[in-house]
Amino acid sequence: MKHFDCPVIGRRPSQEFVCSGSSIGILLMEDAAAAREALYFGDATARVKREWWYHKPSRLWFLLERHTGTDTVVSVELATQVHPHDSP
Amino acid sequence: MTHNFVSYNATMSLRLIKYALNRQHAEPRFFNTPDALRDTYDVVIIGGGGHGLACAYHLAAEHGIRRIAVIEKAYLGGGNTGRNTTIVRSNYLTPEGVLFYQRSVELFQQLATTLDLNLFYSTRGHFTLAHSEATLRTMRWRAEVNQHYGVDSELVSADEVKKACPQIDISCGGNHPILGALFHAPGAIVRHDAVAWGYARRASQLGVEIFQNTEVTGIETSGGRVVAVNTSRGRIATGKVVSAVAGSTPTVLKMVGLKSPVDILPLQACVTEPMKAWLDTIIVSGTLHVYVSQTARGELVMGAAVDPAELHSTRSSLEFVSSLADQMLDLFPFLAGVKIVRQWAGMADMTPDFAPVMGLTEVGGFYLDAGWGTWGFKATPVCGETMAFTVAHDTNHRLIESFGMERFHRLAMLGEKGAAAVGH
Ligand SMILES: Cc1cc2nc3c(=O)[nH]c(=O)nc-3n(C[C@H](O)[C@H](O)[C@H](O)COP(=O)(O)OP(=O)(O)OC[C@H]3O[C@@H](n4cnc5c(N)ncnc54)[C@H](O)[C@@H]3O)c2cc1C
Numbered sequence: 001m002k003h004f005d006c007p008v009i010g011r012r013p014s015q016e017f018v019c020s021g022s023s024i025g026i027l028l029m030e031d032a033a034a035a036r037e038a039l040y041f042g043d044a045t046a047r048v049k050r051e052w053w054y055h056k057p058s059r060l061w062f063l064l065e066r067h068t069g070t071d072t073v074v075s076v077e078l079a080t081q082v083h084p085h086d087s088p
Numbered sequence: 089m090t091h092n093f094v095s096y097n098a099t100m101s102l103r104l105i106k107y108a109l110n111r112q113h114a115e116p117r118f119f120n121t122p123d124a125l126r127d128t129y130d131v132v133i134i135g136g137g138g139h140g141l142a143c144a145y146h147l148a149a150e151h152g153i154r155r156i157a158v159i160e161k162a163y164l165g166g167g168n169t170g171r172n173t174t175i176v177r178s179n180y181l182t183p184e185g186v187l188f189y190q191r192s193v194e195l196f197q198q199l200a201t202t203l204d205l206n207l208f209y210s211t212r213g214h215f216t217l218a219h220s221e222a223t224l225r226t227m228r229w230r231a232e233v234n235q236h237y238g239v240d241s242e243l244v245s246a247d248e249v250k251k252a253c254p255q256i257d258i259s260c261g262g263n264h265p266i267l268g269a270l271f272h273a274p275g276a277i278v279r280h281d282a283v284a285w286g287y288a289r290r291a292s293q294l295g296v297e298i299f300q301n302t303e304v305t306g307i308e309t310s311g312g313r314v315v316a317v318n319t320s321r322g323r324i325a326t327g328k329v330v331s332a333v334a335g336s337t338p339t340v341l342k343m344v345g346l347k348s349p350v351d352i353l354p355l356q357a358c359v360t361e362p363m364k365a366w367l368d369t370i371i372v373s374g375t376l377h378v379y380v381s382q383t384a385r386g387e388l389v390m391g392a393a394v395d396p397a398e399l400h401s402t403r404s405s406l407e408f409v410s411s412l413a414d415q416m417l418d419l420f421p422f423l424a425g426v427k428i429v430r431q432w433a434g435m436a437d438m439t440p441d442f443a444p445v446m447g448l449t450e451v452g453g454f455y456l457d458a459g460w461g462t463w464g465f466k467a468t469p470v471c472g473e474t475m476a477f478t479v480a481h482d483t484n485h486r487l488i489e490s491f492g493m494e495r496f497h498r499l500a501m502l503g504e505k506g507a508a509a510v511g512h
Contacts, residue, residue: 042348043342
């Protein structure tokens with residue numbers, strides 16, 4: 001079973017989270033054309049990707065850096081910019 | 089009886105010994121692989137899955153193009169073609185989708201004859217269950233669109249579901265009772281390996297050369313056009329390249345400098361031990377994220393939606409089987425003692441709107457057949473037909489005109505999610 005080691009909440013099973021990809025950051029972008037590019041045309045090969053994960057029980061958001069080829073989590077950071085009630 | 093059985097076996101093994109010793113095998117191989125790649129081909133197809141092989145067959149059979157190489161990095165049909173749960177249907181949501189998949193079902197229904205091979209095509213009827221008023225509404229809409237285009241599709245009551253499948257618990261353990269279903273009589277299952285091998289054999293008979301264990305490592309372009317393909321076994325000069333690589337689409341797009349509207353997510357499936365035949369329809373529940381059919385061997389083939397996050401891997405997980413079993417038992421409590429014997433995954437090439445990305449691209453001579461996610465096996469024949477036309481005429485076939493990659497720039501999405509997310 002997969003777990004994430006997080007600040008504040010510690011080690012939690014992955015099923016407690018919802019992955020929201022990178023799109024939350026994109027939605028905050030000002031330029032519509034640039035946002036569209038970022039949303040639909042990216043590098044989708046195996047790589048280290050920064051993505052938003054929502055922890056359902058604590059209603060906290062985390063920013064993960066995860067390798068999409070190996071599923072290894074490189075870093076986990078508490079997202080402080082997002083309101084805790086903005087559930088996906 | 090016993091005696092007959094033994095002597096039958098003895099005859100069989102003698103035949104097998106004779107077969108092994110004989111150099112002139114009576115049973116010809118499905119296809120022969122030439123020793124070496126040629127320096128040049130008219131068309132190079134990357135990917136020896138169903139889509140690539142079907143395209144090769146149609147190019148050779150209908151467009152008279154015979155100097156074709158199909159390059160497969162591993163073994164034939166070993167990608168998503170050999171990993172899928174083989175549901176064939178055409179009850180999609182958008183007019184573009186319905187027309188396209190309807191053509192594919194037509195081609196599938198005659199494919200055993202076309203390929204001269206028993207594909208075990210089995211029409212079962214396909215129920216998509218509704219557990220809420222909202223789902224019923226989408227289904228009514230789907231049925232309307234389907235009927236408008238002549239697809240056999242209708243809304244049925246919970247009683248009719250129970251009649252067709254008496255083993256189902258209509259109340260779903262009291263949690264999310266079944267209110268009705270979308271019924272699609274032509275829904276079918278078919279042997280996936282046979283489809284790939286059948287296309288390979290017919291293509292090869294027409295002169296197509298198939299190379300397994302050969303990886304495309306790069307694509308050379310000049311002045312915005314494809315000029316050559318580099319492989320693990322050498323360089324091939326060619327003006328036309330078809331990419332039919334499903335889970336490797338972003339990697340191949342990068343070779344020609346294109347960004348990818350496709351993300352890769354694992355899609356998992358599993359089978360139970362074989363049991364007496366009891367389920368002759370295909371049952372899908374979007375709400376419970378499960379679907380099931382029973383094979384001719386008696387195994388239940390089961391699957392769900394894609395994994396929650398991007399991943400380029402065919403690993404399978406305990407999370408998947410445990411949550412699938414949990415939901416399946418809501419529908420069929422009597423399966424509690426049945427064992428799951430095998431599970432696996434494929435890499436699904438997902439698009440934002442659950443419709444494919446096909447046809448011409450910004451790079452001259454580079455044709456894309458991708459974005460098949462969790463739903464592309466049923467499209468194998470129509471993809472072969474339409475991609476071959478597109479490559480031969482350098483013009484998108486009319487059935488794929490709205491599937492181009494540029495739709496994402498225009499935000500001209502096709503909105504097929506309601507018909508493709510779980511019921512592949
Ligand atoms: C578990 C699961 C269940 C599914 N269920 C259904 C279903 O019920 N109904 C349905 O319609 N669809 C279903 N699908 C989707 C369907 O399987 C695929 O969309 C379809 O099979 C894609 O076929 P393809 O020929 O395009 O790709 P593939 O069969 O994946 O073939 C692509 C080939 O390209 C090769 N390749 C990749 N990169 C290179 C390279 N660089 N050089 C050379 N070769 C390369 C790969 O090795 C592979 O063999 C399911 C998928 C999965 C994973």
